Amino acid sequence: DAGVIQSPRHEVTEMGQEVTLRCKPISGHDYLFWYRQTMMRGLELLIYFNNNVPIDDSGMPEDRFSAKMPNASFSTLKIQPSEPRDSAVYFCASSLFGGGNEQFFGPGTRLTVL
Amino acid sequence: KQEVTQIPAALSVPEGENLVLNCSFTDSAIYNLQWFRQDPGKGLTSLLLIQSSQREQTSGRLNASLDKSSGRSTLYIAASQPGDSATYLCAGDTGANSKLTFGKGITLSVRP
Numbered sequence: 001d002a003g004v005i006q007s008p009r010h011e012v013t014e015m016g017q018e019v020t021l022r023c024k025p026i027s028g029h030d031y032l033f034w035y036r037q038t039m040m041r042g043l044e045l046l047i048y049f050n051n052n053v054p055i056d057d058s059g060m061p062e063d064r065f066s067a068k069m070p071n072a073s074f075s076t077l078k079i080q081p082s083e084p085r086d087s088a089v090y091f092c093a094s095s096l097f098g099g100g101n102e103q104f105f106g107p108g109t110r111l112t113v114l
Numbered sequence: 115k116q117e118v119t120q121i122p123a124a125l126s127v128p129e130g131e132n133l134v135l136n137c138s139f140t141d142s143a144i145y146n147l148q149w150f151r152q153d154p155g156k157g158l159t160s161l162l163l164i165q166s167s168q169r170e171q172t173s174g175r176l177n178a179s180l181d182k183s184s185g186r187s188t189l190y191i192a193a194s195q196p197g198d199s200a201t202y203l204c205a206g207d208t209g210a211n212s213k214l215t216f217g218k219g220i221t222l223s224v225r226p
Contacts, residue, residue, distance in 0.1 A: 042219070043158075044216075048213070093158075103160065103214065104160060105158040107157045
């Protein structure tokens with residue numbers, strides 16, 4: 001298996017632009033997680049899905065952030081409009097089941113908003 | 115709200131030393147605990163998972179344990195090598211859901 005795949009690996013955009021991050025989880029995994037990592041706050045869970053259904057989005061910072069999972073092999077995290085404070089590394093992870101199962105992380109997308 | 119503390123933030127040791135990395139949770143009701151390794155500019159790699167019915171896990175030179183009464187976990191690295199240099203993060207959930215809460219990590223440097 002190729003592992004969790006994320007694209008793009010790096011994204012530089014200007015404030016106010018729409019940003020879309022993409023994730024392909026490991027085949028057969030039922031859970032998908034989106035995280036954000038910054039030096040200040042560390043790694044934070046934004047939202048997670050079970051069987052393509054959003055279960056908990058309490059970590060999404062504000063309405064500018066949205067996430068979808070149209071099928072079991074694809075998810076997007078969208079920021080519209082982007083702001084400089086959104087600059088961070090965004091990780092996608094997947095696991096076979098929920099609690100008690102290993103989460104496998106993608107390589108991340110480094111987002112810079114100018 | 116669960117908070118995870120990993121102290122110190124950085125550690126430098128000579129090659130060959132045995133070392134212990136600590137992790138503590140404000141809510142000791144940890145159900146599952148996972149230790150990760152992160153290399154600079156990379157994603158997280160799962161090292162060890164301690165599930166709810168377990169107290170420790172071992173993989174090669176690594177051993178992780180969890181004391182549920184105190185909400186503390188340790189990662190033991192035997193005979194450290196320069197290739198062990200990385201940031202080590204612990205994360206736990208309370209079993210009610212799948213949400214992992216992460217520590218900020220300990221950046222380890224092993225000097226040749």
